[in-house]
Every structure is written in C-alpha cells, then in structure tokens.
Amino acid sequence: MSSLGRRPGMAVNAPSTELPPLIKESGQREVFCGLTSIVWLHRRMPDAFFLVVGSRTCAHLIQSAAGVMIFAEPRFGTAILGERDLAGLADANEELDRLVAQLLARRPEIRTLFLVGSCPSEVIKLDLARAAERLGAQHRGRVTVLNYSGSGIETTFTQGEDGALQALIPLMPMAPAAQAAQQLLIAGTLADGVEDRLISLFGKLGITNVATLPPRRSTELPGVGPGTKLLVAQPFLSGTARALIDRGAQLIKAPYPLGVEGSRAWMAAAADAFGIAPAQVAAVLDPLVERGQRAIAPHRETLAGKRLFLLPDSQLEIPLARFLSRECGMELVEVGTPYLDRTLMAPELTLLPEGTQLSEGQHVENQLKRLEVQRPDLVVCGLGLANPLEAQGIATKWSIELVFSPIHGIDQAGDLAELFARPLRRRSSLSFT
Amino acid sequence: MELTLWTYEGPPHVGAMRIADSMEGVHYVLHAPQGDTYADLLFTMIERQQRRPPVTYTTFQARDLGGDTAELVKRSIADAVERFKPEALLVGESCTAELIQDQPGALAAGMDLGGIPMVNLELPAYSKKENWGAGETFYQLVRSLLKAQLPPPGTPKPGPGRWRSEGRRPQVNLLGPSRLGFRCRDDVREITQLLGRYGIDVAVAAPLGARPADLLRLPDADANVCLYPEVAASACSWLERSFGMPTVKTVPIGIGATVAFLRELHSAVGLELPADLVPDDDGLCGAESRSRMPWYARSVDSTYLSGKRVFIFGDGTHAIAAARIASKELGFKVVGLGSYSRELAREVRAAASELGLEALISDDYLAVETAMAEAAPELVLGTQMERHSAKRLGIPCAVISAPLHVQDVPARYSPVMGFEGANVIFDSWVHPLMMGLEEHLIGMFRHDFEFIDGHRSHLGESAPAGSDAAIAATAGSPVWTREGEAELAKIPFFVRPKVRRNTESFAQERGIGAITDEVLYEAKAHFSH
Numbered sequence: 001m002s003s004l005g006r007r008p009g010m011a012v013n014a015p016s017t018e019l020p021p022l023i024k025e026s027g028q029r030e031v032f033c034g035l036t037s038i039v040w041l042h043r044r045m046p047d048a049f050f051l052v053v054g055s056r057t058c059a060h061l062i063q064s065a066a067g068v069m070i071f072a073e074p075r076f077g078t079a080i081l082g083e084r085d086l087a088g089l090a091d092a093n094e095e096l097d098r099l100v101a102q103l104l105a106r107r108p109e110i111r112t113l114f115l116v117g118s119c120p121s122e123v124i125k126l127d128l129a130r131a132a133e134r135l136g137a138q139h140r141g142r143v144t145v146l147n148y149s150g151s152g153i154e155t156t157f158t159q160g161e162d163g164a165l166q167a168l169i170p171l172m173p174m175a176p177a178a179q180a181a182q183q184l185l186i187a188g189t190l191a192d193g194v195e196d197r198l199i200s201l202f203g204k205l206g207i208t209n210v211a212t213l214p215p216r217r218s219t220e221l222p223g224v225g226p227g228t229k230l231l232v233a234q235p236f237l238s239g240t241a242r243a244l245i246d247r248g249a250q251l252i253k254a255p256y257p258l259g260v261e262g263s264r265a266w267m268a269a270a271a272d273a274f275g276i277a278p279a280q281v282a283a284v285l286d287p288l289v290e291r292g293q294r295a296i297a298p299h300r301e302t303l304a305g306k307r308l309f310l311l312p313d314s315q316l317e318i319p320l321a322r323f324l325s326r327e328c329g330m331e332l333v334e335v336g337t338p339y340l341d342r343t344l345m346a347p348e349l350t351l352l353p354e355g356t357q358l359s360e361g362q363h364v365e366n367q368l369k370r371l372e373v374q375r376p377d378l379v380v381c382g383l384g385l386a387n388p389l390e391a392q393g394i395a396t397k398w399s400i401e402l403v404f405s406p407i408h409g410i411d412q413a414g415d416l417a418e419l420f421a422r423p424l425r426r427r428s429s430l431s432f433t
Numbered sequence: 434m435e436l437t438l439w440t441y442e443g444p445p446h447v448g449a450m451r452i453a454d455s456m457e458g459v460h461y462v463l464h465a466p467q468g469d470t471y472a473d474l475l476f477t478m479i480e481r482q483q484r485r486p487p488v489t490y491t492t493f494q495a496r497d498l499g500g501d502t503a504e505l506v507k508r509s510i511a512d513a514v515e516r517f518k519p520e521a522l523l524v525g526e527s528c529t530a531e532l533i534q535d536q537p538g539a540l541a542a543g544m545d546l547g548g549i550p551m552v553n554l555e556l557p558a559y560s561k562k563e564n565w566g567a568g569e570t571f572y573q574l575v576r577s578l579l580k581a582q583l584p585p586p587g588t589p590k591p592g593p594g595r596w597r598s599e600g601r602r603p604q605v606n607l608l609g610p611s612r613l614g615f616r617c618r619d620d621v622r623e624i625t626q627l628l629g630r631y632g633i634d635v636a637v638a639a640p641l642g643a644r645p646a647d648l649l650r651l652p653d654a655d656a657n658v659c660l661y662p663e664v665a666a667s668a669c670s671w672l673e674r675s676f677g678m679p680t681v682k683t684v685p686i687g688i689g690a691t692v693a694f695l696r697e698l699h700s701a702v703g704l705e706l707p708a709d710l711v712p713d714d715d716g717l718c719g720a721e722s723r724s725r726m727p728w729y730a731r732s733v734d735s736t737y738l739s740g741k742r743v744f745i746f747g748d749g750t751h752a753i754a755a756a757r758i759a760s761k762e763l764g765f766k767v768v769g770l771g772s773y774s775r776e777l778a779r780e781v782r783a784a785a786s787e788l789g790l791e792a793l794i795s796d797d798y799l800a801v802e803t804a805m806a807e808a809a810p811e812l813v814l815g816t817q818m819e820r821h822s823a824k825r826l827g828i829p830c831a832v833i834s835a836p837l838h839v840q841d842v843p844a845r846y847s848p849v850m851g852f853e854g855a856n857v858i859f860d861s862w863v864h865p866l867m868m869g870l871e872e873h874l875i876g877m878f879r880h881d882f883e884f885i886d887g888h889r890s891h892l893g894e895s896a897p898a899g900s901d902a903a904i905a906a907t908a909g910s911p912v913w914t915r916e917g918e919a920e921l922a923k924i925p926f927f928v929r930p931k932v933r934r935n936t937e938s939f940a941q942e943r944g945i946g947a948i949t950d951e952v953l954y955e956a957k958a959h960f961s962h
Contacts, residue, residue, distance in 0.1 A: 028509075029492045033468025055528035055558060060443040061471045073799070077438045083559045085434050086532070095434035103436060119466045119529035122495070152468030153495040153529070193923035200950070288954075295958040365516060384473030384485065391483035411954050414961040 018354040022340070027363025030382050031313055031338055032065055033152030035116060037160030039066040040403060041214070042075045044189045047111040048218040050076040050164075051103065052150070053096065053128060054118030065383075065400070075110070077103070081120055092126055093134070100135050100145075110143055112218035114164060117149035144171065144219070156338040158236035158315050158403065161189060165213055165240040168221060169247065172213075175223030184210045184270055185222060185249060187241065188234030191406035192216070198257070198267075198409055204284045205271050213240070224249055229273045231266065233257060233408060235348070236315035238341045255347045256408075258316070259323030259417075260292035263410040265347075288410045295414025296327055302421040304329030309376035311385065312336035312362050313399040320380070320402070322351045328417050332356050333376045336367065378424060395423040439818060441773040441796050441836055445556035446527045447472050448566025452574065452664075453523055454486040455611045455640040459574075460519035461488045462510050464502075464530035464537045479839050480612055489513040491530075491537075498533065506537045507544060514546055521578065521645035522546060523570065525554030550645065552577045562796075564663040564748065565776060567611060571640055572667035578648045583675055590677030593703030596655050603702040604634040605681070606654045608669055609661030610641040615751060615835045617641055619848035620660065624685065627851045631695065631707065640664075652676045656701040658694075660684065660850070662750055663774060685850045686754035687858070688721055688762055695720065724852035726859045730763055741866065744769040744810035746793070746801050746819050747834025749777025751849075753784045755814045755833050758858060760788060769793065769808040771801065798822065812866055817841070829865035911940035913948045920950040935960050 035058055038050040052058045059078035079099050084090040096115075104110060113135070115128045128147040136145040148163035149155060155163060165187065175183060184207050190198070199210045211222030226248035232241055235256050245251055254269035255262040264285050271281045308330045310317040317337045324330040332352070336359045342349070352358075359367070364385075371379065371394075379389055379396045386396040397420055407416045442448075446463060453461040454476050463469070469490055476486045491509045493502050510524065524541040538553025552573050556566045596603040607624060610617035618641070625635045636654035637647045651657075651672060658681045659669040669680040679701040685694035692710060699706050709719035721727050729735060743765040745755045752772045759765040771793030772781040778794045785792035793804050802822040805813060813823040813830040817838045823830035832841055833849075848854040913921070917936075924932050932953070939956035940948050 027492065028470070028490045029467045030470045030473065031467060032471055033466070035468070056437070056440060056442075056444040056562065057446075057469060057528050057558070059437045059440045060447065061468060063439055064443075064475060065471050074438055077436055080435050080437050081559060082434060083557070086559055090434070092434065099434055099436045119468070120532060123498070123529055123532045151495075152466040153493065153498065156467065196923065197920075197950075291955060291958045295961045298961070365512075382474070383478050384470060385477070387477040387481055388483060388485050411957070414958060418961065 019349070019352065020355060020357055023334075023357065023359035025359060025361045025363040025366060027361075028365065029156075029338075029362040030311070030364050030384050031362065032157040032382070033061070033119070034150035034155030034157065034160030034163060035062055035118065035152075036065050036157050037150065037164065038062060038076045038116065040189055041161060041164055044214055045112065045216065045218040046075070047109060048075065048114060049103065049107060049110045049112070050114045050116055051100070052076070052078040052116045052118055053121045053126060054078055054081065054116075055120045056080055058118045058120075073107075075107075081124075086124065092124075093131060096131055097135065097138065100139075104139060104143060113143050113145045114167065115145065115147040116160075116164075117147065117151055119151045119153050122149060122151045122153060146171075156315075157313060158234070159338075161234070162237050162239045165237065166243050168214060168218075169224075169240070169243045172221045172247070173223040174247075175225035175228060177226045179223070180225030180248065181227035181229075182209050183223070184229050184231060184274070185224060185244070186210065186212045187230060187232050187237050187244065189214060190233055190408050194406045194408050194412060197411060201267065201284065201288075201409075202270065205267065205274075205281060206276050207270060207274050213244075229270065231270050232344065233266075234315075235319055235341075235344055238344055241344060253347050255322065255351060256316075256319040258319045258408060258413075259327050260289050260296065260410050260413045261327055261351075262319060262323060262348075263292075263408065263413065264289055267410075285410065292410040292413040293327075296417045299414065299417035299421040300328045302424050303417065305331065306377040306424065307331045307333050307374070308420075309333040309371055309374060309379045310335050311367065311371075311379065311381040311399075312338045312359070313380070313382050314403055315339075316399075316402055317380065318345055318348050318352070318358070321356065322348055323413075323416065324420060325353050325356075326351065327413070328420070330378075330420075333374045334359055334367075334370065336360075336362065338362070378420065380420075395427050397423055437797075439798050441798070441816065441818065442563035443472070443475075444528055444558050445561045445563060445566025445569070446525055446554075446558065447475070448563040448568070449523060449525055449554055449556060449570040450476075450486055450488055451563075451567045451611045451613050452570040452640045453488060454482070456643050456645070458520035458644040458646075459487060459523060460513055460517045460521075461486075461523040461525070462491070462506075462513050462537065462541070463488055463525055463527060464491045464493070464506050464509075464535060465527035466529050467492050467494060469527050475613060479837050480842055481839070482612075487517065487519070489517075493530070502533060503535045503540055506535055506540050510537070510541050510544060510546075514549065519549060521574065522549055522551045523554055523574070524551060525556060526558075528558035531558050550577055564774060567664045568667050568776075571609075571611075571664055572671060574640075574645075575648055575651065575668045576671060578645055579651065579675075582649070582652060591655075593655065593679070593701065596702065602632055602634050603656075603704060604636040604654045605656045605658050605698065605702065606636050606651055607638040607658050607660050609659060609663070609665030610638060611661070611664050612641065613835060613837055614641075614661055614664065615748075615833070615837065615841065616847060616849045616854075617661070618842075619846050620850040620854065622846070623848035623851040623853050624658070624660065627685075627691075627695075628698075631699070631704070633698065633702065633704070652678065654678065655703075656681055656698065658698065662777065663748055666776075684750055684754055686751070686854060687758040688724055688727055688852070688855050690754060690757065691724075691851055691855065692718060692720055720852075724855040726762065726852075726855040729859050735764075735863075738863065738866070739764050741765045741812055742768045742808070742810045743812045743814060744805050744808045744819075744828075745833075746771045746773075746805075746813075746815040748772060748816075749774035749781050751834035753777075753780060756784050756788060758855075759814065759862075762855075763859075763862070765812070768810050769804055771795065771804065802826075812862070814862065831862045831865050911937055911946055911948050911952075914950075916950040917948040917953055920953050932957070 085092045132145040132147040146167040148167040150160040224247045228249040230249040231252045252269045252273045254266045257263040257266040321335040334357045340360045453459045476482045524538045610621045656679045657669045659665045672678045681698050683694040685691040743759045749772045756770050770785045773796040782792045798818045814833045820830045936956040
C-alpha cells in the first residue's frame, strides 16, 4: 500500500469521510525552498544575521524571490562555495571561520548568527552543527551561532522558518512549572502591528503573560516549561510544535488566525485553555467579529460564487481555502499544499466544505492541465506562474504577498479578503474599447 | 568560499535558461532540486513573458538521493520530449546536481529521443557565472547543430563577394541578443532597420526569436555581427574558424561606434563605403545626422554637461560603450570605470587606461559602492545595483546594463544601439541630471515665500510644525488617546495621514470625543467598504 501510495497521481485515503481522496503527486515543483523564509525572519529579528552556506544559485534565489535589493547591507548573505572548497584544496571549515570573522567585524551589532544549510552544503555533508559549535566557542560572549537547513532537498518555502525556530528552542530558558502554566506562547512570525494587537486582545481576555517565538530580539527568548500553553500562529511549524511539546508545552488545538472565524476560534481556544469563561470571550470578541464581518462584506460580494484554485506554495493554502469558502463564499476547485501535516491541520480540515479536493506535493504539468480543464476564476500561485496564467485570461493572486502582508487576526480579515478581491476587481475595471 | 550579499550574475544554468527562453522550439531539462524553479520568475516577472520558460526541472529531494536519481532524470527527459516536442533539447544540471554526478547529458545520449538534436551542457556551477553559461550554451548549441555541415579541412574560405556571385543582397547574422539582456528586443529591430538602409539583410538574429532550424542557416550569411560579446563571442569565433565567416566586432552603441560598426561591416561583406559613411575633413559623416544626439550634445543647453563627473559600472560591453560615449560624445569626465564581467576584463582595463583610470573588475557591489563614493561623481551609469548605491549616496543614476529590473524592459521602443539608441541614451542619461539640477534649485529657493506652496514635500516634511495639534484643538474635534496614537504609529507612514483624517471624521460624525485604538479599528472597518 505504502509503495503504491507514493506513485504520482495515485489517490490515497483522505482524513475525513467528507473529503474526496487526496491527490498525492510528485514531479516538478514550482515552490521556493526554505531559504526564502530568511526574507521575513531577518526583518523580525534585527539583531540576527542569516548566513547561507551554499552556491551562487542560493544567493540568486534569495535576491530574486525577495526583490528587496533596497537594503544597503542586508542582514543575510551567502558564503558561496567555490571549486577549491569542493576539491578539498581549501578546508571549507577554515574558509567559513574566516568569512564569519570578516562578517562579524563588519557587523558588530549582530547578536545571533544563523548558519543556514543549503542543497550543496547538505550534499557535500558540510557539518554546520559542528561549525556552529566551533564558531560559537570562537566568538563566545559576542554572538550566538546556530544552524538549521533551508535546503530545497529537505524543505519548502515556509519550512525554513520551522527550521530556524527549532534552532532557537534549545536556548529557551526552562520555565518553572508554576510560571509555565500561566504562560501563553505564540509560535510563528506575525507582523509586529498584528502581534501587538493580538497580545492586547489577549490582555482584555485576561491572558496577560504572552510570549512570542521568534522574539523581536534574538537574545530575548521566552521561557518554556511543563504546562506552557502553545498557540501556533502559522500552519508550517510542525517541527517547532513538536520540539516545544517535548519541552513540556501543551499544544492548543485550533484553526489558524486567518479570517474572522479562524481568528476567533484561535483566540477562544487559548482562552479556554486558561479557563476563561465563554461569556468573557464573547464580550471581548463578538463586537470585533461583527465588525470584521462588516469589513469582509463588500469583498464577499466580489468573491462569492467565484471558483478558486490554490497551487501549493506557502502551506497557508488550507486555512485560506477555509476562510475564502466559509466567509467569502468562494467555491474551491482544488486546494494544493506542499505537504499535509494532519496533526497541525486537523482543526482546519474539519472546517473545509464537503467535497473539497485536496492535493499534496506537485506535478506542475499535471496540475496545470487540471487547472486548464477547470478554468477557475482565481488562482493562488507563485510568481513564476502568475503572468502565464493571466495571459490565458485567468486572474491570479501571488502567494508570496501573503507571507509579507499583515493578514492575521479578526481586524485584518477585511484586508485579507480584499487581497483576493483586488485581482478580480482590477480585471473588471480594465477596458480598452 | 566568498561572501556575497547581492550578486550581479546568477549561476551558469540561468544563462542556459536565457538561451532556451530566447529561442522557439528549444527545451531545457535541468537536473535540479526543489527551489531552483525560482528562476522562472526572472522571465515571467521581469520580462513579463506570457509563457513559462521552456524548462523542465527534475525536482529531486533528499529522499531521492538514496534511490535512483538517474532514473528520475531519464523520466523527466522522456516526459519533456513527449510533452513539448522540442526541435532541439538542452540537458544539464544545476549546482547541487553537479555534485551528485548523475551526468544527465550522458543519460540523454543513451536514450531514444526520436532523432531530435540533444546538447549536453556542462556548466561548472562553482567556478562560472550566468553570462559565461549563456555564451557557452549558445556556442554548444550552434556547434552541435552545425556539426554535419562542417566543410572538410582545407576547404577555401568563401570570399567576401560571395553574395554577388550568388546574385543576392549581402546578408549577416545578428548574434547574441537574449532574454534578460539589456534592451536586446529593441536593439535587434534598430540594427535590422539600419542595415536595411544600406542594402544589407539580416539572415538570422539569434538566439532571441530564432528556432533551431534558423541556426542551421547561419553559414549562409556573409558575416556574423557579434552584437553582445558576453553571449556571442565564442560562437562567432567558432563560426569564423570553422566556416571562414568574418566577425564584425564593433558594438554599435553611441554615434562613433555605430559609424565605425557600419564601416567595419561594409568592409567585411566587401561593400563599397557609401557617401554618408565617408568622413569629411573634420572626421564627421552624413550618417551621424540620423541621430539628434550629436546636435543635442553641441547645443548650448548642454553646456552644463561639460566635465560632469561620471562613474560607470556594468557588463563589459555596456560599460566600455558608456565610457566612450560619456567622454567623447557628451563631454563628461569619466571618474570611474568598471565591470563585473571577468571574461571581458582585458577590454575594460584597456578602455579605462585610455581614460587614465584603473578599471575596477569586481562582483562585490560593496566594493563598487566604495569606489563610487570615493570617485565623488555627479552621475552614475550602472546596473540596478549601482542605482541603489547611488540613491543612498544621493547621486543621480541611469541604468545602462543588466542585471535587469522590470523597469528596464520598457513598453516603448527603447534601443540603445544605432542612431535611435543614441537618442535614447542622450535622454536617459541627461534627464536624471536635470532632476539633480532641479533638486539643487529647490534647495536654493526653498526659503522664497512663492516657492513653499507648490513645492512642499508631499510627505508633509515642510508642513508648519504643530499643525496636528492645532487641528485637534479645534472645538468639537475628537482627541487622540495614547493607545490610539500608539496604534496609529504602527501604520506605514505614507498612509498614516489618511488614516488619521478618516478616523477623525469617523469619530466626529458619531460624536466620539476620544479616539482609542478601538475607534481606529472601527473606522478602519468602516472605510474598508
């Protein structure tokens, strides 16, 4: 069964009886690798530097994907392996030490250095864990050196953040049980403004001890311990969630804070974990819900009844599909996801409308063929595919915008709906006659 | 190992993609891991291509490495041939695949591909870069396709007058224009029109717009024009060696170079020089009047261009051309010249030494920025990278070379080669200076009372201090609480004034006296309708 299940295009059992069999595919993937996460991680932690140990392709990928060459000196870079490093003429470790020393001399404000593994560094088995240990000792007291892999052979797009957070977890102080049980830990990078808002709302609910991972300063890591209540804000943090659970954290099961419904359920689940009465939750959140629904309403007019196809990209596809179908009235043609983590996605899957076709992995040619047959009204996809689809008359929404925009929480639900309504409105507003 | 923040060139397989995407009927199977498909967006976003680049990626993952990645390569090749039915196939690998040594080209050679020509691309990813990859790919493709036509050793070269004996007009190939090259689309059109005026036809322009079958016709032409040496130099020199085809090497960017190019071309195909290309006593010729640039440069308005200090950096071809135009045709003073093209380092060094400078050959943009700052130029001619550096240093800049930004693929006809190209260059180099002058005047006159209203910064920089407080103090106006202000401060600065206004009018209409963060969000929801 399992060997058959890996065959491209083979249908395997779906999690719930309401959903048709999952399409599981492998083939050409139009998905970024985990290195791309650096683009938002470095902004989140301004005292950290991300040094990819890789090839010119890695450097070119990050700069092309990000399109952010506006920075004088970004807090990320690539140690590009050369022929000498591969031929063993130069000891790659000595070379790395030299580059790191040079980098730290130039950037004295850096407190945490992430050595980020890439496809080439993984294939040549360059041991970045040992390199991090060695460099950490060399620069002790000055900078903490960590490592994780963002390689495309192991990670997709947003999984890079999962790796970076897992590298931070061992440094999180142990919180004593009495304290830990009072603490809410939110995992996953959120826009600063959104995060402030969510924390302030938790305060109104009566949860005052709220910490976030990653923190805004890499050196100010929150504690974790037995009973720490873990609320995951992004659906791509499988490894992070597991590692925090291993440290004693209790995972709060909830859908993700996208849209009014998901955000309310996410906050309510946290409140429930702290024993806060539903009446209190309703008193704080229901006015927001009513307002959020009002903000969505005009966009729902544009989106309702429109057929949506999501190509796999950021792992946000399933929560977005849930929001766009349940709150915006869109019809789901196919919901692609790079990989399906059934534990982290369980509360979302039960909310998907009956008959939703999920697909995991990608065989881009087959998927585009299905798309051509289905002719959806809107496709969520990466930048490589957007213009070719637009040229065929199909409206698209770039998925990368979703990881850069503040979209989480009840107050952002209207903005989130607008992101999807915009391409449809634009199409109908253009006229050349 | 070398530390890189931003890079001028991608890896060599991206160069190969540029050749594949430039052509019709060519498909490239690339053995590469997940993530390498990022390169598609260079073509679909920067060049706004309406189709995906003709590239199939094998997308191997860690779990495949223990198994049979060679099988994956063969399956990908077979699928691509069946699905896209290419007229020629390129097979190669990206940096990671190079390490696992599946040798996809050798695998393809052992497959039945239905007789389509296959080119095995070996592009060393750890020592070479994008432009080299493009040049090598084009050369390998030309060589593979023309192998069967190679004349036996000892065959005499065709004479320059072959076209006469064949009773036709002389014809040449335009080699090197490619996708993601600077203004190639319009340069090809400009040069084709220019040659047409002199009775010379373009046999094949390649790789841009050509099919494999067109490359088979390359030896029918009387000469090859090496328009972009980065991409076409190897192919031109092989065609010269193998088929005795002369190469026209002058790159027609700028007035002097365009005229020199036309003269070289006439000599290469054995055409007598027409009157408008014959220099008069002052060394000028009639053809120059086809461009407005020589006159604009002489006109009195351009006096202020004299001796402007210019810093130049780009690919070899465009940097060398820019240095010549800047110093000779616009009367600037070149204070720095450099290139990231190591393959053309010798030529760039020669051009710099003619100007009494030492060329900067580097792909470290920070070294370029440092050199730029030290040279204290008044204008920078560079790539998008230098545009950002110049912006930081407060120096006007015009972009003259790849790497490209979406803005470097303009909707309008905008060549840089030939006589129209010289017009485009005059405008695009001089306009940023005008802006510089304007900025200077604003600085000078900003304290004149007549000036303030019309030229006040749209960001409100010169708005009278305390205006916000003054508005808030008006009777009946709502007052911002600390929480409200704090929430407002998190909104991006460029929309903040609008949000402030909207929130205040929202509060006022409802008789709300104090604007809290809640009121701000109420207003936000209200106005999102």
